[in-house]
Amino acid sequence: MADKKIRILIVDDIPEARERLQKLLAFEPDFEVVGMASGGREGVRLAIELQPDIVLMDINMPDMDGITAANELRRNAPTVGVIMMSVQGEAEYIRRALQAGARDFLTKPPPAEELYATLRRVAEDVRSMTVLVSSSDKKEKKKLEAQDDHISHVIAVYSPQGGAGKTTIATNLAAALMREGVRVLLVDCDFQFGDVGIFLNLKPQATIVELIRNVDDLDIDLVNNVLVTHDSGLRVLAAPLRPEDADYVPIAKVPALIEKLRSVFDYIVLDMNTRIDDTTLALLDMASRVLLVLNPTLPALKNGLAAMTLFNGLGYPEEKTLLVLNRVTPELERSKVTLAVNVFEQKLRRKAFAVIPMDEKRVLFAVNRGISVIAKDRHLSPARDLIAMADALIASLTPKQEPPAQQPLPAPAKPPSSRLGRLLGGG
Numbered sequence: 001m002a003d004k005k006i007r008i009l010i011v012d013d014i015p016e017a018r019e020r021l022q023k024l025l026a027f028e029p030d031f032e033v034v035g036m037a038s039g040g041r042e043g044v045r046l047a048i049e050l051q052p053d054i055v056l057m058d059i060n061m062p063d064m065d066g067i068t069a070a071n072e073l074r075r076n077a078p079t080v081g082v083i084m085m086s087v088q089g090e091a092e093y094i095r096r097a098l099q100a101g102a103r104d105f106l107t108k109p110p111p112a113e114e115l116y117a118t119l120r121r122v123a124e125d126v127r128s129m130t131v132l133v134s135s136s137d138k139k140e141k142k143k144l145e146a147q148d149d150h151i152s153h154v155i156a157v158y159s160p161q162g163g164a165g166k167t168t169i170a171t172n173l174a175a176a177l178m179r180e181g182v183r184v185l186l187v188d189c190d191f192q193f194g195d196v197g198i199f200l201n202l203k204p205q206a207t208i209v210e211l212i213r214n215v216d217d218l219d220i221d222l223v224n225n226v227l228v229t230h231d232s233g234l235r236v237l238a239a240p241l242r243p244e245d246a247d248y249v250p251i252a253k254v255p256a257l258i259e260k261l262r263s264v265f266d267y268i269v270l271d272m273n274t275r276i277d278d279t280t281l282a283l284l285d286m287a288s289r290v291l292l293v294l295n296p297t298l299p300a301l302k303n304g305l306a307a308m309t310l311f312n313g314l315g316y317p318e319e320k321t322l323l324v325l326n327r328v329t330p331e332l333e334r335s336k337v338t339l340a341v342n343v344f345e346q347k348l349r350r351k352a353f354a355v356i357p358m359d360e361k362r363v364l365f366a367v368n369r370g371i372s373v374i375a376k377d378r379h380l381s382p383a384r385d386l387i388a389m390a391d392a393l394i395a396s397l398t399p400k401q402e403p404p405a406q407q408p409l410p411a412p413a414k415p416p417s418s419r420l421g422r423l424l425g426g427g
Helices: 015-026 040-050 066-076 091-099 112-132 138-142 166-177 208-212 220-226 243-248 251-261 278-286 298-313 330-334 341-348 360-369 383-397 419-423
Strands: 006-011 031-037 054-058 081-086 104-107 153-158 184-188 235-237 267-271 289-294 321-328 352-357
Touching (some): 015 031, 040 066, 066 081, 066 091, 081 112, 104 112, 153 166, 166 267, 166 289, 251 267, 298 321, 298 341, 352 383
Parallel strands (some): 081 104, 153 267, 153 289, 321 352
């Protein structure tokens, strides 16, 4: 972003507000105010004419309000990012702004640092997503349709019990998979108590709730509005903000949503819930690889055996289910405080795909600052081991260049209550 200024159009019916924003932006060398408008109609006209990166627009204006103007820009200037502003910061205003196509929302008057950070983040989003939708046909830009020549891999990070460090593995794996030209999405699949947002210090204005209600007719602009971008460039689909909001996620539609997002991303990392249900099984089915994350403890071994038995019962090939041992400490192994790696390998009949050493100091340092572990001291453990795991995962997927075929389920003699019930032998 340093080699190209962020071009900004300010739209506000209050002259003093326009002037204050212009003065604030003048302090930053990477911002350029290309125009100012006193109303929504003029703002739409100038945005179409000037094609700025960002339209910084008030929501309440007399001739055409910001909601209407954002809808007009969404249809006529889809590559322009709209940031809505209002003295009202209630959830209803934010919801209406996002539905209209705004990519973020600021409460007026915005603090300078928050304003600068939001402008840079949205500009990066706009420019990256513009590359993804550079098709010549406008209709094709808008629909997320599967591409026959696009190979996408879903990586499910699963643990049968909480506290295993699953989210640490998922967030750092997603960050480590990022390469130049490689598009990675991290999805928080714990819809009640997801921690991805906390781990990466993200404050999403929208979550999977807003995206999944439109899953049958997904729009690339809506996807861009809902996804959050971490400072590292990683795209994140956040879990609902409150546990009760999980009720607004139609569980049966989650696999369909992930399937549609595959046309946009090269890797989709799923931070799975520990619960095993039909949705979990559907997501595990579509995954190219399932990382089974365990700690070196006896309860983890017991639960790991149960999970691996389940995977075998699903007919997954051996290369699909990968054992990841997390928080391993050789000193504790030698003193028999924790179980040895070879005990897990023998009992689970699976060679460990990755062994991640325990370093709570480094991990907590990263979590408390909202950065990935691999962002600092990449040559030291556990960052080095997490990067090596991502490299090995890429290598394991490269030869085939396609997700493993799913095994068809035999037709039941009578309609079962759920797929999980069939696995357990119930009717």
